[in-house]
Amino acid sequence: MRTALISDIHANLEAFEVVLSDIRDRGVDRIVCLGDVIGYGPDPCACIDLVQEHCEFSLLGNHDFACLLEPTNFNPIAAEGSYWTREQFEPTGEDLDKSSTARRQAFLHLMRTHAILDGDPDYLLVHASPRKPLSEYLFPEDVDNAAKLAAAFGPMPGRFAFVGHTHVPGVFAAELDQSRTVSVDSLFEFEYANELEGPFELDTLDGRLRFIVNPGSVGQPRDGDPRASYAILDRSSENPRILFRRLEYPAERTCEKIRREPRLADRLGTRLLTGE
Numbered sequence: 001m002r003t004a005l006i007s008d009i010h011a012n013l014e015a016f017e018v019v020l021s022d023i024r025d026r027g028v029d030r031i032v033c034l035g036d037v038i039g040y041g042p043d044p045c046a047c048i049d050l051v052q053e054h055c056e057f058s059l060l061g062n063h064d065f066a067c068l069l070e071p072t073n074f075n076p077i078a079a080e081g082s083y084w085t086r087e088q089f090e091p092t093g094e095d096l097d098k099s100s101t102a103r104r105q106a107f108l109h110l111m112r113t114h115a116i117l118d119g120d121p122d123y124l125l126v127h128a129s130p131r132k133p134l135s136e137y138l139f140p141e142d143v144d145n146a147a148k149l150a151a152a153f154g155p156m157p158g159r160f161a162f163v164g165h166t167h168v169p170g171v172f173a174a175e176l177d178q179s180r181t182v183s184v185d186s187l188f189e190f191e192y193a194n195e196l197e198g199p200f201e202l203d204t205l206d207g208r209l210r211f212i213v214n215p216g217s218v219g220q221p222r223d224g225d226p227r228a229s230y231a232i233l234d235r236s237s238e239n240p241r242i243l244f245r246r247l248e249y250p251a252e253r254t255c256e257k258i259r260r261e262p263r264l265a266d267r268l269g270t271r272l273l274t275g276e
């Protein structure tokens with residue numbers, strides 16, 4: 001079974017279409033989305049529609065939550081983007097297609113905060129972190145913060161977790177302590193996806209390692225590489241493998257759409273050109 005893991009589309013239709021086309025070309029069995037389908041970008045409705053059409057399910061991200069209910073702890077640019085996004089999901093006087101509006105709202109309401117893939121506890125899926133599925137950022141530099149990572153890994157029911165949220169693709173590994181749990185005595189590492197030469201093998205050795213995998217962001221990469229990012233999980237061999245994919249897309253088109261919408265800050269478009 002090959003599963004495409006996508007995350008943080010952020011209403012970027014141009015990036016999402018390129019990713020979907022690549023997924024089709026690679027003969028993947030299914031697509032799951034780790035959340036933040038909307039927020040920041042100019043095409044929330046089209047992106048929700050495509051997720052609904054192509055993904056087995058989508059988790060709830062903090063931006064989906066913000067647009068559905070209310071932005072909390074958002075900077076002013078992100079908050080205004082959320083309010084604008086929410087209005088795109090409201091039926092208006094001229095809206096002749098009320099069924100689409102209702103369907104999109106229902107889809108947002110049904111998003112879950114976490115999932116266990118195929119009922120296998122080794123595969124936990126959340127938007128942000130196992131400890132705080134909606135809000136906690138796990139940054140590469142957190143490998144120097146053993147207390148934070150130990151607490152974040154703690155609630156994992158099995159060996160692997162899959163998260164988005166930071167928009168930085170790569171893999172955290174934790175080597176268990178002497179009592180075979182993740183604690184502040186564990187060793188933590190992060191491998192950047194862009195520095196990998198081939199697929200990353202989730203080497204389970206004799207059960208001494210735990211992994212948290214981030215497929216990166218489809219629609220707003222932040223690792224200095226503006227290409228859209230996603231990953232394919234292949235569970236056909238003994239050690240599961242992760243293939244990270246990076247794809248060019250016409251970011252200047254998305255940037256121009258954002259520039260034309262006065263309530264979306266220009267910076268939300270220009271950052272797409274540099275991946276920052």
Ligand code: ZN
Nearest residue numbers: 008036063165
């Ligand atoms: Zn995000």
